[in-house]
Amino acid sequence: ISGPDKLCETIRALEPTMCGINLEDIKAPECFYIEERLKKEMNIPVFHDDQHGTAIISAAGLINALEITGRRIEDIRIGISGAGAAAIASARLYVRMGVQVENIALFDSRGHLHAGRTDLNREKSEFAGAKAFSSMADALTGSDMLLVLSREGPVSKDMVKNMAANPIIFACANPNPEISHPDAM
Numbered sequence: 001i002s003g004p005d006k007l008c009e010t011i012r013a014l015e016p017t018m019c020g021i022n023l024e025d026i027k028a029p030e031c032f033y034i035e036e037r038l039k040k041e042m043n044i045p046v047f048h049d050d051q052h053g054t055a056i057i058s059a060a061g062l063i064n065a066l067e068i069t070g071r072r073i074e075d076i077r078i079g080i081s082g083a084g085a086a087a088i089a090s091a092r093l094y095v096r097m098g099v100q101v102e103n104i105a106l107f108d109s110r111g112h113l114h115a116g117r118t119d120l121n122r123e124k125s126e127f128a129g130a131k132a133f134s135s136m137a138d139a140l141t142g143s144d145m146l147l148v149l150s151r152e153g154p155v156s157k158d159m160v161k162n163m164a165a166n167p168i169i170f171a172c173a174n175p176n177p178e179i180s181h182p183d184a185m
Helices: 003-017 030-041 049-069 085-097 136-140 157-161
Strands: 021-023 046-048 078-081 104-108 145-148 168-171
Touching: 003 030, 021 030, 021 049, 030 046, 030 049, 030 085, 046 049, 049 085, 049 145, 049 168, 078 085, 078 136, 085 104, 104 136, 136 157
Parallel strands: 021 046, 078 104, 078 145, 145 168
Antiparallel strands: none
């Protein structure tokens, strides 16, 4: 046994002495397999902070931003840059909250996740749109929200200017966000 299966076996061995498991810094797509398997095989809660911590916090921010900007969740368009564990979990939660899956444009390092791509894993395929956007800037035109979970710098002032009025922007890279607060403003 090696890799994800070995990790699952090790964590399962801890169950008698733990009241819950907090997984941290396990990369996608392995994190989805590990969490899914542990939830099936264990009788204690399993939480993956990279996925669920980010999703919960950004969803709370989204609820507040919708109220402040007077938007309805079922009407918003969202651009997401970065298609790892945090982005996939956030997008899944937004859909459960009422965002239309076809209103989410998700981007990984190779570009927009769309139906014509053949390199998508199961999790990314959930968000493969029928329409293919040529760039993040293209997808953001008229969008209401931007969630960025990547690295410093990929979001420009012009991208923000072309979004809908009063855009909702969550720039989450740490320690330096994808766009600075002054540039976003």
